[in-house]
Amino acid sequence: MADKRHTEKWIEEVLDSSRGMSRAQPEAGLYERVQGRLAQPAARPGMLGGRRWVAAAALLLAVNTASVVFYAERSRAVAENKAGNPFAAALQTTTYNY
Amino acid sequence: MFNTAISIVQDAGAAEDISQEVFITVFKSILSFNERSTMSTWIYRITVNKCLDHLRAGRRQKRWGFTGSLFHADTGEEAHGKQAFEHPGIQAERREQAKYLFEAIESLADTQKTVFVLAHIEELPQKDIAEIMNLSLKAVESLLQRAKANLRKKLADIYAER
Numbered sequence: 001m002a003d004k005r006h007t008e009k010w011i012e013e014v015l016d017s018s019r020g021m022s023r024a025q026p027e028a029g030l031y032e033r034v035q036g037r038l039a040q041p042a043a044r045p046g047m048l049g050g051r052r053w054v055a056a057a058a059l060l061l062a063v064n065t066a067s068v069v070f071y072a073e074r075s076r077a078v079a080e081n082k083a084g085n086p087f088a089a090a091l092q093t094t095t096y097n098y
Numbered sequence: 099m100f101n102t103a104i105s106i107v108q109d110a111g112a113a114e115d116i117s118q119e120v121f122i123t124v125f126k127s128i129l130s131f132n133e134r135s136t137m138s139t140w141i142y143r144i145t146v147n148k149c150l151d152h153l154r155a156g157r158r159q160k161r162w163g164f165t166g167s168l169f170h171a172d173t174g175e176e177a178h179g180k181q182a183f184e185h186p187g188i189q190a191e192r193r194e195q196a197k198y199l200f201e202a203i204e205s206l207a208d209t210q211k212t213v214f215v216l217a218h219i220e221e222l223p224q225k226d227i228a229e230i231m232n233l234s235l236k237a238v239e240s241l242l243q244r245a246k247a248n249l250r251k252k253l254a255d256i257y258a259e260r
Contacts, residue, residue, distance in 0.1 A: 011253045014202070015246075017195035018219055021187040023101040026114050030100075034121040 099145040101187065105219045106149040106212060108183040108204055116148045123148075135229055142216075142230045150208055202252040210245035217242055 099120050104113035123144050131140060183204070188196040203211055209231070216227045228238045 007254055007257050010257050011250055014195045014198045014253055015249065017188065017192040017199050018185075019192075020189050021185065021192075021196075021219070024104050024110075024113075024186045026100040026117055030114060030117060031121075034118050034125075037118065037122060038125060 099141060102142065102145050102215065102220055103149055105185065105200075105203075105215045106146070107152050108200055110186070112152055116145065116152060119148050120145050139226060139229050142220075142222075142226075143232075146212055146216075146230060150212065153208055198253060198256055199249075201256065202249045205252050206245055206248055210241050210248065213238055213241040214245040214249070 100113055100117045103116040103120075104110055107113055107116065120141065124141060131137070135143075182197045183200045184193060185196060185200060203214060206214065212231065213227060216222045216230065217224065222230075224235060224238050224242070227233075228235045231238070233241075
């Protein structure tokens with residue numbers, strides 16, 4: 001019972017601890033920093049920042065390289081297929097004769 | 099606005115950043131201020147919204163921070179644990195108790211935290227708080243009651259752990 005009274009008393013003291021507090025003030029120079037930010041020119045919308053440019057260029061390069069490799073492989077496979085299968089051309093011609 | 103910000107986010111650096119953002123927003127939006135509310139209510143509303151944005155961003159960062167170390171490499175101390183907050187405006191003889199108060203406030207849900215700070219730290223009337231937070235007076239009363247009940251529970255736990 002005494003414990004509970006002590007707890008309640010302590011809680012009341014803690015809840016009351018903000019009484020008489022003064023308003024916190026920011027560090028000196030805040031207003032100057034705000035003025036500095038307002039004086040900066042606004043970034044144009046749609047402009048990519050430095051890192052985003054690099055990322056976009058890297059992605060474009062990767063897609064381009066993958067396409068070149070893919071088509072080169074495909075051309076090679078087609079060429080090999082024609083060379084290894086002498087009937088390929090004949091089959092094709094046969095088809096067209098219909 | 100700095101006092102409101104520091105009381106809600108409990109970080110002097112973040113409160114300064116928020117104050118800067120509020121200044122800039124007010125400066126840029128002053129022409130669109132429609133005088134449906136008072137200027138102070140409008141500024142409080144901007145401040146509260148930026149504080150809540152900051153709190154949400156902090157929680158998002160913690161959620162995705164699983165690749166980082168939990169401890170500082172050099173000291174071994176917990177990297178993301180929050181230090182006890184000391185509000186610069188508290189009277190010297192009440193600093194120790196105020197630390198527990200702000201620890202308990204930190205544990206509240208965002209809206210309860212905001213309402214409690216506006217009512218007890220900023221000492222605003224509930225009618226003004228309702229306008230700032232775009233809530234009904236009844237909603238503010240209910241939030242304040244719940245905030246106090248939760249604070250008492252949290253403080254009882256803190257007292258038991260001491």
